[in-house]
Amino acid sequence: MQEYQLEEYPGLNLYIALNKIREEQDSSLQFDFVCRAGICGSCAMVINGRPGLACKTLVSTLPKTITLNPLPVFKLVGDLSVDTGTWFREMAQRAGSWIHTDKEFDPEAVEERMSNEQALEIYELERCIECGCCVASCGTANMREDFMGAAGLNRIARFMIDPRDQRDGSDYFEVVGSDDGAFGCMGLMACDDICPKDLPLQSQLARVRRAMAKAAFAPKKKVAF
Amino acid sequence: MIEQWKLLKNPRLAARFDLIGMVTGLLLVFFMFGHAMMLATIVFGAETMDGLSMWLEDLYLAQAGAVGIVFVVLIHFVTAGRKLPLRVNEQKMIWRLTRRLSHLDTWLWLVQVVTGMLILLFVAVHLYFVLTTFPIEAVKSSTRVASNFGYFYAPMIIVIWLHLGIGLYRIFVKWTPFNRKILKVFKWLLILGFIADSLLVLKTFWAIGLQYVN
Ligand code: SF4
Ligand code: SF4
Ligand code: FES
Numbered sequence: 220m221q222e223y224q225l226e227e228y229p230g231l232n233l234y235i236a237l238n239k240i241r242e243e244q245d246s247s248l249q250f251d252f253v254c255r256a257g258i259c260g261s262c263a264m265v266i267n268g269r270p271g272l273a274c275k276t277l278v279s280t281l282p283k284t285i286t287l288n289p290l291p292v293f294k295l296v297g298d299l300s301v302d303t304g305t306w307f308r309e310m311a312q313r314a315g316s317w318i319h320t321d322k323e324f325d326p327e328a329v330e331e332r333m334s335n336e337q338a339l340e341i342y343e344l345e346r347c348i349e350c351g352c353c354v355a356s357c358g359t360a361n362m363r364e365d366f367m368g369a370a371g372l373n374r375i376a377r378f379m380i381d382p383r384d385q386r387d388g389s390d391y392f393e394v395v396g397s398d399d400g401a402f403g404c405m406g407l408m409a410c411d412d413i414c415p416k417d418l419p420l421q422s423q424l425a426r427v428r429r430a431m432a433k434a435a436f437a438p439k440k441k442v443a444f
Numbered sequence: 445m446i447e448q449w450k451l452l453k454n455p456r457l458a459a460r461f462d463l464i465g466m467v468t469g470l471l472l473v474f475f476m477f478g479h480a481m482m483l484a485t486i487v488f489g490a491e492t493m494d495g496l497s498m499w500l501e502d503l504y505l506a507q508a509g510a511v512g513i514v515f516v517v518l519i520h521f522v523t524a525g526r527k528l529p530l531r532v533n534e535q536k537m538i539w540r541l542t543r544r545l546s547h548l549d550t551w552l553w554l555v556q557v558v559t560g561m562l563i564l565l566f567v568a569v570h571l572y573f574v575l576t577t578f579p580i581e582a583v584k585s586s587t588r589v590a591s592n593f594g595y596f597y598a599p600m601i602i603v604i605w606l607h608l609g610i611g612l613y614r615i616f617v618k619w620t621p622f623n624r625k626i627l628k629v630f631k632w633l634l635i636l637g638f639i640a641d642s643l644l645v646l647k648t649f650w651a652i653g654l655q656y657v658n
Contacts, residue, residue: 268544406618422621435459
């Protein structure tokens with residue numbers, strides 16, 4: 220653990236503080252940032268024990284001594300920098316994070332309509348910035364490598380709402396009907412409390428769980444090998 | 445990559461286990477509500493409670509109930525216990541996370557694990573004494589409590605209602621979109637209310653028992 224001293228001034232946030240340290244005290248310090256505005260999700264780290272975004276955290280809200288750690292679960296790049304990209308890409312692949320449909324895409328046709336409520340709900344869940352805070356704060360994700368995390372289950376919920384996606388309960392069951400998905404979650408709700416974008420993770424986890432419980436009792440599809 | 449668990453005969457087992465864990469948990473919650481209410485009849489005097497327990501025993505409900513509940517407890521233990529961190533590095537990870545996170549719900553899960561284990565012990569001892577001194581009679585129970593067994597039942601009461609309250613809260617959190625702030629208030633009301641109620645009942649037993657012990 221390295222220690223640095225820094226003079227605080229009004230409006231100082233952790234992101235600026237880290238940059239100052241890198242400029243003035245230790246040019247080798249590794250940490251990530253892009254947007255500085257809580258949009259890109261790259262500056263997530265463990266701040267006094269809690270995952271959060273450095274650029275969204277004012278130093279004035281923290282005690283005098285601040286301890287920073289890299290996010291757990293993800294692969295460590297160095298110091299405070301972790302590789303969330305690989306994890307999220309794998310998650311997206313497993314979740315089948317695209318609209319599954321057998322309809323031909325016709326660039327000339329008018330777009331299909333969906334209800335305003337559906338559109339708004341999807342928009343709400345799409346606000347996830349893939350910062351990884353929910354995954355890092357999750358007891359299950361910390362214990363079990365293959366757990367999809369709240370971000371993954373939220374992604375599934377997003378496609379469940381989408382009327383253009385033709386997957387049904389049993390298709391989703393293939394993806395999240397196991398201990399790596401909906402039934403791995405123990406309902407500790409750290410994800411819900413910690414998500415810096417305040418996504419409604421509790422209700423989305425519940426949505427996926429209910430759908431998966433239903434699918435577990437639906438008649439089986441015949442699969443031939 | 446083919447995820448081979450999907451080729452198993454029954455990939456629905458995880459879901460089934462999860463549901464069974466919940467259903468048995470709920471059954472035990474209802475059982476405990478009933479149990480607490482029946483014990484509370486002691487407040488109206490030993491005769492009232494004896495009347496009730498005799499009626500239950502004549503119908504063999506008490507005997508069948510005891511066997512049934514042991515069964516449900518075991519199933520609940522197995523299905524809910526699947527989530528326990530069994531490997532040392534899992535335990536280390538969850539312990540480090542919990543300590544750092546200062547997040548009450550995550551702490552409460554550890555409370556759930558510990559109380560769950562303790563309940564197994566408590567229930568075994570409790571059942572041993574109840575079943576070896578069958579039938580259930582108020583005087584017998586009170587003398588048991590007053591002959592220092594109360595010190596066994598007081599922590600048992602606290603542990604059971606904690607486990608029950610936290611578990612019930614987590615069922616609601618996991619399956620419903622209800623507002624968690626409200627659920628939390630209900631959780632603590634339920635836990636504290638039932639602990640207070642049960643301790644009062646225990647005190648009544650103790651007082652009655654003391655008359656006989658001396
Ligand atoms: S509620 Fe589920 S996904 Fe969220 S932190 Fe807890 S175990 Fe992880
Ligand atoms: S759900 Fe929230 S905490 Fe999780 S990755 Fe998305 S924005 Fe971050
Ligand atoms: S730098 Fe983009 S979220 Fe903090």
